[in-house]
Every structure is written in C-alpha cells, then in structure tokens.
Amino acid sequence: MTDYDRFYCANAKGMKESELTELLKFSxxxxxxxxxxxxxxxxxxxxKEVTEIINELMAKDGKNILQYGPTEGFLPLREELLKFMKKQGADLSIDQLFIITSSQQGLDLxxxxxxxxxxxIMTGKPTYIGAIMAFNCYSARLRGVELEDDGINTVKLEQEIKSLIAGNQKPKFIYVIPDFQNPSGITISMEKRKELIRIAETYDLLIVEDSPYRQLRFEGDPEPPLISLNSEKVISLYTFSKILLPGFRLGWMAGPESLIRKAVIAKQACDICAPPFNQAITAEFMKRGLLDKQVEKIVPAYREKRDFMLTKLAEYMPEMDGLTWTRPKGGLFLWLTLPENMDAVEMFKEAVENKVAYVVGQAFDPEGKKRNTMRLNFSFAGLEQIDEGVKRLAQVIKNR
Amino acid sequence: MTDYDRFYCANAKGMKESELTELLKFSxxxxxxxxxxxxxxxxxxxxKEVTEIINELMAKDGKNILQYGPTEGFLPLREELLKFMKKQGADLSIDQLFIITSSQQGLDLxxxxxxxxxxxIMTGKPTYIGAIMAFNCYSARLRGVELEDDGINTVKLEQEIKSLIAGNQKPKFIYVIPDFQNPSGITISMEKRKELIRIAETYDLLIVEDSPYRQLRFEGDPEPPLISLNSEKVISLYTFSKILLPGFRLGWMAGPESLIRKAVIAKQACDICAPPFNQAITAEFMKRGLLDKQVEKIVPAYREKRDFMLTKLAEYMPEMDGLTWTRPKGGLFLWLTLPENMDAVEMFKEAVENKVAYVVGQAFDPEGKKRNTMRLNFSFAGLEQIDEGVKRLAQVIKNR
Incomplete structure (x- = not known):
C-alpha cells in the first residue's frame, strides 16, 4: 500500500488509532x-414514544423536518433547552446556546x-479520552492535574498555571467534567467549583465544562453548573446521548454570546447543521415533558446497577494493598485502581480470555503513562452480567 | 460584551460569518x-416510505439502531454503497469507504x-463555498483556476502547479466538483478527467473529488468518477442530501485504504460516528431498491425545472453584451454572468426588495473578488415561482 505520510499536515501526523477503539473491538x-x-x-x-412522535411529525411536517436547517439548530429545540438549562440554574439567552452534532463535536469545535x-490545555488526570483525542488533533499539549475525592486539585492547578504563565506558556483553557467525571466518577465540590471560577477570573482563562452525566445523579443535591457561576468565562457542553439515546448524535453548547457566534461559524464548515430530523423529534420529546420522565426512569435503574456493582466488588475482589475503587454518586462509571506494581494494560488480554472487558486507565491519562487503573461501566450490563463479570475480573486480578 | 479575540488560535481568527449565511437569511x-x-x-x-421503514426498524431493532455505532458507519449501509459505487464504475473494497456526517464533514476531514x-489548495474558479469555508478554517491559501465549458482549465492548472512547485510551494491537493459543479453547473469532460489524473500522477498530488450531484443527470452519458480512473490518488465525497433528503446529514467518503483509515481516526475525534439511527433507515431504503427509484423520480422533475428556467431566462432577460448563463446537464444550479461593469453584490438588495433572491457569485470565488456573477438554483422553487422569479430578476437587471 502506498504510504500517504508525505501528504499529511503536521497536526495529522499525531493522529493515531485510539487504544479505546482497538480494545472496544475485543470487548x-x-x-x-x-x-x-x-x-x-x-x-x-x-x-414507543419516539416512534409515535416520528409518525405524527412525518404526517404533519415531513417536508420541513427532512430539509436542511439552520446551523444554530432547530429553534423549538433550543427554546426547550433554555428551559432545561434554567432548571439547572443557568439562565441563558437564545444566542448563548446552539445545537451540536454530539458533545464530541463540541470538543472538536x-x-x-x-x-x-x-x-x-489544563485537564484532570485522568480525563475523558474523547477530549484527549479531540485536542490532540490540534497538537495540544495536555497538562493533567491529579483528581482528589472532591475533584481536581485546585491548589496544584493554580500552581501549575502560575508557573506556566511565568514561563510565557499561558494555557488556552481548563477542561473539566464536573459531574460524575468520565472516567473516575468523581464530582467537583461546591468549594472547588468556586475555586475554579476564581482561578479563571484571576488568570483570565476560559473553562470548558463537559457535562454529559449531570442529570444522572443517584443521591445528594446537585452542585451548580460552572456556567451558572460565571457566564463570561465558561463554555458548557451537553449531550442527549446519556439521558435520551446516543443514536441521534445530538448535544448542545452554551457560552458567551460572541463565542457561541464564532462556534456556529466553525460548525457550519464542519457539517452545516446537526440532523434537523433528529432535532425535531427531540424537541417534541422535550415539549411533551418526556425527557424529565426518561431521566426519572434511568436514574433508579442506574443507581441499582451501581449499588450492585459496588456490592459485587466488595464481595469478589481480593484484599490487596492499593486495590481501591471510587463510589460515584451518579453517571455511568467507576474507577478501579490496582496496586502500583500491577499493569492493567498487560492484564487486558487475560481479562478478555476470561470473557470480561474494561477500558485500561492509561487511555484516560493525558500523559498516557499510568498503567494500574481501569474504568468500569455499570450502565450497560444487566445485573446478572455484573455479578458474573465482576467475579471474572476479580479472578483475573487474583491470578496476577 | 467581552471581546474573545485574545483566546482564539491563529486559524480561528480568519473564520468569519459567511456571506451565504447572511444572504440566505434575507432569502x-x-x-x-x-x-x-x-x-x-x-x-x-x-x-411515506421512510416512515414505513422507521416503524418496521423500531419494532424489530430499536435498541440497536438508537445506540452508538462504529465510527466507520453502519456495515449494511457501507455494503449497499459499495454496490452503488460499483454501478458508478468504482469497484471498491469495504475498507475504502466509510460514512460521514454530511459530505461537508468530508471537506472538514x-x-x-x-x-x-x-x-x-488548487480549486476551480468559481468553486463551492462550503469547501472555501472548510479549507479556510485550516488557513489554506486557495488558488482558483478558471472554468471552461468542459471544466477546469487543465493547461493553466498544470502551469500553476509547475510554477508553485518551482517556488517550493507544492499544493496539498486539487479540489474539483466533476459533475454539474456547484455553483456553475459545469461538468468535466472525459478528456479533462484524464488530464487531471495525469497531472496528479506526474506531480504526485492528491485529488479531492466532491460529487453531490452526480446522480442527477438530465441528459447524455455519465463520465466516470475520478476515483475509478485512479484509486491511489483520489478521495471522493458523496452525499445523500440531494438524492434522498438533507435532514439526515449523511454522506460517504471513499479513497485509498490507509487514507480512509486515517480519516476514520480523525472523524472519531469530531463526532464519534454519524447518526446510527439515520444510517439504519438509509441502509434499509437502499436495500429495498428505493434509492434508485427516488433518483428516477427526481431527475425528470429537476430536468423540467431546469428546462423551464432556461426558457424563462431566454424569454425575460434583456439583451445585453456579456449577459450569459450556463446550460447545465444536471444538478441543481446554473450560473449567470452579468456584464463586467455590473455588480451582483450591490444588486442583491434591490433583488430582495423586488422579492427575488440568488447567491452572489463572489461567495464562490476562491479569491473573493469577482462581483458580476450569481448562482441560480432551480430545484427548490415550483414552476410558477420560477416564472415569476426570473421575471422579477430580469426586471432588476434591466433597471441597473
């Protein structure tokens, strides 16, 4: 096969097959x-509900919803989302919010x-692999700051930022997933949210807040989204993938008006508009109050799965110094840390042979180093599978 | 409002509101x-057909088609497209083709x-505004080469390429829309297709072939797609927007295997995958043979509209030196040139006041200069509207 390296631009030379993709194939x-x-x-x-809506919309408005739409998105959907965001504590105007083709597109934008x-770019460590991929496409250098139980270590974050600025290397933005972080499941405390805003204000930095799991809270009261604490320094990304369904590829971005205007221009060159058909269905779904009901249905189901996985981890996992896992208050994931001398990357083959799969934590390390961690998803598998899967995983760990 | 210029990267500083967007608002x-x-x-x-398919798929396979899908796209859709491409003369393997979220995404990728x-980047002059926008986001310098009645002037193209290479400024690729070009309606002849391939081979250049209108041929025999003439130097972009519907935002990209692999990696960072739901519907639509039928339905309808617009142009337009228009053999557009001293940009306001709209040709000029041209779409308006619209436009031109 001809080698095309000579044609790629500098940014593209660093784009590599993600470990996640490869591993997901096994799994x-x-x-x-x-x-x-x-x-x-x-x-x-x-x-059932989505099918009903489609039948009604197609009969009534098919010509319109199958046509091109505005780059900003379908107006009724944006209006529904303003109400939705207001309930989250963020009071936005229509020009501060637009529709994106998945929140992953928000990261690309x-x-x-x-x-x-x-x-x-400042990130948590670990952080979402999709953000690492997206930012790497632009040849970013990621600086990961360790997470604590209540979120990113803001003291270290500020120190790093200070010293970078002193070295004339001011970061472009701080990227965080405030609620039930992917991959760790950790939520940023109110105190640290305020600290993040203070840091952004002090050093004139933007914050990109990626919030796919916010609505999936199993316990306790929600902390305010960062955008509600400062409307000039924060860009927020949301998705329908976790609260409705991923197959529509829809999300939304909110932020300061002139920034959003610029993002819309950039989006137009990317794909003109998010699928109008999917947007119209989703708007109607929200208009009927079905999204809130859907979240009410998902939350207890995922809570049960999380509880069950935690119970099974306690039951099956061997007692080992350094073997720990998080206890997320929501979302889809928990994070398991092996003893320092164990290698989750090497162990992966053995796990797959024993018919259980996880994502190696290394994929979420902005520096790609840490090898003794893994992400476990509890939303997809059924209870029986969780029982059996955790048992198999524990056996693999014992065997090392 | 705070000014965010200080945060934008160099590439983003050049991203501006497109004239097209602004003008489309008027129209x-x-x-x-x-x-x-x-x-x-x-x-x-x-x-009707799409709704039927959705009802069947949702009943049978809802859980699957509403979930995430592979970045390469839904396999049955890719398989259908291989057959489709084969009928176009391009015999591809499955790894040479993947699904994109609109052919605009192909331009971004x-x-x-x-x-x-x-x-x-070498382009025709004029060329598609969406490509200008997409390439400008990466700070490309576009070099437009004049179109002739049978496509881009390949003699000038080769001269330009030679002199650029001599100046150590080798272009990254040649961008063409071979069939019923947007905006001009011009189709590249067989002779020039061969010339393009020869130039690409001689100077080791890639060709990006953008082909949204290929299936919409009203007369004559199709010329082979460039990808069928050389499978190592050509990347092809296609869309469902013109032959099925735009509201799903689906297209496909074909090219050499290792290049496609790289494009898939880049796409993953952009939006993970094109909407699986929309892909499943489209695959089923193709499987039932409905896409061919749909094209058979569209072609005579658009042919009639083109013929009608040409008749009305001949009937209403004043006789003026330098007032000409193209006679496309397919597609959606024709291209009208005003006398050199007339300005279609200035005239636009008057046109809108007289309740008729076009796109100013300047938007399609890679150098953004030429002001005496306009693109006219004949697919959207009904026959009565075409009659009245051309009459109004002719009046505006007479009044200058």
Missing part, C-alpha cells in the same frame, strides 16, 4: 461481559477555536 | 422567491488531514 466479541463502553442501557430507550500547535 | 423572508439555497424539492421527499497554515 464486543461473543460471550464477553463488557464494562468497557460508555453505552447507556438500551432497554430503557423510549422506543473548542479545539478548532482555541488550540494552536503546542498550546497547553 | 427566507416571506414573499421572496428564492433561487438562493441548494435545497432539494421537499415535495419529492419519500416521506480533508482539511484536518492535509492542510497546514498557508498550504495551497
């Missing part, structure tokens, strides 16, 4: 119990707008 | 007959893979 082999993907439970998809080659 | 005002957009005729959307700041 879909027959008989494997997968804790790997970030898939919502398909049993909970509102198939943020890269497109802000990241020049070598620019530094 | 959707009530009472205006619009020849502006590139909208297909909504009366021809296969609403091509930019992402190949264009570094200041890189030169």
């Amino acid at each position: 879909s082999k027959p008989g494997i119990i997968s804790f790997a993907g970030g898939y919502p439970a398909p049993d909970l998809f509102p198939i 943020v890269g497109k707008l802000f990241i020049g080659p070598g620019d530094i | 959707s005002k009530p009472g205006i007959i619009s020849f502006a957009g590139g909208y297909p005729a909504p009366d021809l959307f296969p609403i 091509v930019g992402k893979l190949f264009i570094g700041p200041g890189d030169i």
Whole structure:
C-alpha cells in the first residue's frame, strides 16, 4: 500500500488509532461481559414514544423536518433547552446556546477555536479520552492535574498555571467534567467549583465544562453548573446521548454570546447543521415533558446497577494493598485502581480470555503513562452480567 | 460584551460569518422567491416510505439502531454503497469507504488531514463555498483556476502547479466538483478527467473529488468518477442530501485504504460516528431498491425545472453584451454572468426588495473578488415561482 505520510499536515501526523477503539473491538466479541463502553442501557430507550412522535411529525411536517436547517439548530429545540438549562440554574439567552452534532463535536469545535500547535490545555488526570483525542488533533499539549475525592486539585492547578504563565506558556483553557467525571466518577465540590471560577477570573482563562452525566445523579443535591457561576468565562457542553439515546448524535453548547457566534461559524464548515430530523423529534420529546420522565426512569435503574456493582466488588475482589475503587454518586462509571506494581494494560488480554472487558486507565491519562487503573461501566450490563463479570475480573486480578 | 479575540488560535481568527449565511437569511423572508439555497424539492421527499421503514426498524431493532455505532458507519449501509459505487464504475473494497456526517464533514476531514497554515489548495474558479469555508478554517491559501465549458482549465492548472512547485510551494491537493459543479453547473469532460489524473500522477498530488450531484443527470452519458480512473490518488465525497433528503446529514467518503483509515481516526475525534439511527433507515431504503427509484423520480422533475428556467431566462432577460448563463446537464444550479461593469453584490438588495433572491457569485470565488456573477438554483422553487422569479430578476437587471 502506498504510504500517504508525505501528504499529511503536521497536526495529522499525531493522529493515531485510539487504544479505546482497538480494545472496544475485543470487548464486543461473543460471550464477553463488557464494562468497557460508555453505552447507556438500551432497554430503557423510549422506543414507543419516539416512534409515535416520528409518525405524527412525518404526517404533519415531513417536508420541513427532512430539509436542511439552520446551523444554530432547530429553534423549538433550543427554546426547550433554555428551559432545561434554567432548571439547572443557568439562565441563558437564545444566542448563548446552539445545537451540536454530539458533545464530541463540541470538543472538536473548542479545539478548532482555541488550540494552536503546542498550546497547553489544563485537564484532570485522568480525563475523558474523547477530549484527549479531540485536542490532540490540534497538537495540544495536555497538562493533567491529579483528581482528589472532591475533584481536581485546585491548589496544584493554580500552581501549575502560575508557573506556566511565568514561563510565557499561558494555557488556552481548563477542561473539566464536573459531574460524575468520565472516567473516575468523581464530582467537583461546591468549594472547588468556586475555586475554579476564581482561578479563571484571576488568570483570565476560559473553562470548558463537559457535562454529559449531570442529570444522572443517584443521591445528594446537585452542585451548580460552572456556567451558572460565571457566564463570561465558561463554555458548557451537553449531550442527549446519556439521558435520551446516543443514536441521534445530538448535544448542545452554551457560552458567551460572541463565542457561541464564532462556534456556529466553525460548525457550519464542519457539517452545516446537526440532523434537523433528529432535532425535531427531540424537541417534541422535550415539549411533551418526556425527557424529565426518561431521566426519572434511568436514574433508579442506574443507581441499582451501581449499588450492585459496588456490592459485587466488595464481595469478589481480593484484599490487596492499593486495590481501591471510587463510589460515584451518579453517571455511568467507576474507577478501579490496582496496586502500583500491577499493569492493567498487560492484564487486558487475560481479562478478555476470561470473557470480561474494561477500558485500561492509561487511555484516560493525558500523559498516557499510568498503567494500574481501569474504568468500569455499570450502565450497560444487566445485573446478572455484573455479578458474573465482576467475579471474572476479580479472578483475573487474583491470578496476577 | 467581552471581546474573545485574545483566546482564539491563529486559524480561528480568519473564520468569519459567511456571506451565504447572511444572504440566505434575507432569502427566507416571506414573499421572496428564492433561487438562493441548494435545497432539494421537499415535495419529492419519500416521506411515506421512510416512515414505513422507521416503524418496521423500531419494532424489530430499536435498541440497536438508537445506540452508538462504529465510527466507520453502519456495515449494511457501507455494503449497499459499495454496490452503488460499483454501478458508478468504482469497484471498491469495504475498507475504502466509510460514512460521514454530511459530505461537508468530508471537506472538514480533508482539511484536518492535509492542510497546514498557508498550504495551497488548487480549486476551480468559481468553486463551492462550503469547501472555501472548510479549507479556510485550516488557513489554506486557495488558488482558483478558471472554468471552461468542459471544466477546469487543465493547461493553466498544470502551469500553476509547475510554477508553485518551482517556488517550493507544492499544493496539498486539487479540489474539483466533476459533475454539474456547484455553483456553475459545469461538468468535466472525459478528456479533462484524464488530464487531471495525469497531472496528479506526474506531480504526485492528491485529488479531492466532491460529487453531490452526480446522480442527477438530465441528459447524455455519465463520465466516470475520478476515483475509478485512479484509486491511489483520489478521495471522493458523496452525499445523500440531494438524492434522498438533507435532514439526515449523511454522506460517504471513499479513497485509498490507509487514507480512509486515517480519516476514520480523525472523524472519531469530531463526532464519534454519524447518526446510527439515520444510517439504519438509509441502509434499509437502499436495500429495498428505493434509492434508485427516488433518483428516477427526481431527475425528470429537476430536468423540467431546469428546462423551464432556461426558457424563462431566454424569454425575460434583456439583451445585453456579456449577459450569459450556463446550460447545465444536471444538478441543481446554473450560473449567470452579468456584464463586467455590473455588480451582483450591490444588486442583491434591490433583488430582495423586488422579492427575488440568488447567491452572489463572489461567495464562490476562491479569491473573493469577482462581483458580476450569481448562482441560480432551480430545484427548490415550483414552476410558477420560477416564472415569476426570473421575471422579477430580469426586471432588476434591466433597471441597473
């Protein structure tokens, strides 16, 4: 095969097959119990309601919803989302919010707008692999700051930022997943949210807040979204993938008006508009009050799965110094840390042979180093599978 | 409002509101007959068939089609498209083709893979505004080469390429729309297709072939797609927007296997996957043989509209030296040239006041200069509207 390296631009030279993709291929082999993907439970998809809505919309408005739409998105959907965001504590105007083709597109747009080659982005450590991929496409240099039980270590974050600025390497933005972080499941405390805003204000930095799991809270009261604490320094990304269904590829971005205007321009060059058909269905779904009901249906189901996985981890996992896992208050994932001398990457083959899969934590390390961690998803598998899967995983760990 | 310029990367500083967007806003005002957009005729959307398919798929496979899917796209859709491409003369393997979220995304991906700041891209002059926008996001420098009645002037193209290479500024690729070009309606002849391939081979250049209108041929025999003439140097972009419907935002990209692999990696960081739901519907639509039937339905309808617009142009337009228009053999657009001293940009306001809209040709000029041209779309308006719209436009031109 001809080698095309000579044609790629500098940014493209660094784009490599993600470990996640490769591993996800294994995890879909027959008989494997997968804790790997970030898939919502398909049993909970509102198939009946969505089908009904489609039939009504097609009969009434088919010509319109199958046509091109504005880059900003379908107006009734944006209006529904303003109400939705208001309930989250963020009071936005229509020009502060637009529809994106998945929140992953939001990460790409943020890269497109802000990241020049070598620019530094502050992230948690670990952080979402999709953000690492998106920012790497723009040749970002990621600086990960350790997470604590209540979120990113803001003291270290500030120190790092200070010293970067002193070295004339001011970061372009701080990227955080405030609620039930992917991959760790950790939520940022109110105190640290305020600290993040103070840091952004002090050093004139933007914050990109990625919030796919916010609505999936199993216990306790929600902390305010960062955008509600400062409307000039925060860009927020949301998705329908975890609260409704992923197959529509829809999300939304909110932020300061002139920034959103610029993001819309960038989006137009990416795909003109998010699928109008899917947007119209989703708007109607929200208009009927079905999204809130859907969340009410998902939350207890995922809470049960989380509780069950935690019980099974306590039951099956060997007692080992350094073997720990998080206890997330919501979302889809928990994070398991092995003893320092164990290697979750090497162990992966053995796990797959024993018919259980996870995502190696290394994929979420902005520096790609840490090898003794793994992400476990509890939303996709059924209870029986969770029982059996955790048992198999514990056996693999014992065998090392 | 705070000014965010200090945060944008160098590439983003050049991203500006497109003229097209602004003008399209005018053209959707009530009472205006619009020849502006590139909208297909909504009366021809296969609403009934699509609705039937959705009902069947949701009952049978809802959980699967509403879930995430592979970045490469839904396998049955890719398989259908292989057959489709084979009928076009391009015999591809499955790894040479993947699904994109609109062919506009293909343009973005091509930019992402190949264009570094200041890189030169060869295009026709005029050329598709969406490509100009997409490539500009990567700070490309576009070099437009004049179109002739049988496509891009390949003699000039070769001269330009030679002199660029001599100056150590080798272009990154040649971008062409071979069939019923947007905006001009011009189709590249067989002779020039061979010339393009020879040039690509001689100077080791890639060709990006953008082919949204290929299936919409009203007369004569199709020329082979460039990808069928050389499978190592050509990347092809296709869309369902013009032959099925735009509201699903689906297209496909074909090219050499290792390049496609790289494009898939880049796409994963952009939006993970094209909407699986929409892909499943489209695959089923193709499987039932409905896409061919749909094209058979569209072609005579658009042929009639083209013929009608040409008749009305001949009937209403004043006789003026330098006032000419193309006679496309397919597609959605024709291209009208005013006398050199007339300005279609200035005239636009008057046109809108007289309740008719077009797109100013300047938007399609890679150098953004030429002001005496306009693109007229004939697919969207009905026959009565075409009659009245051309009459109004002729009046505006007479009044200058």
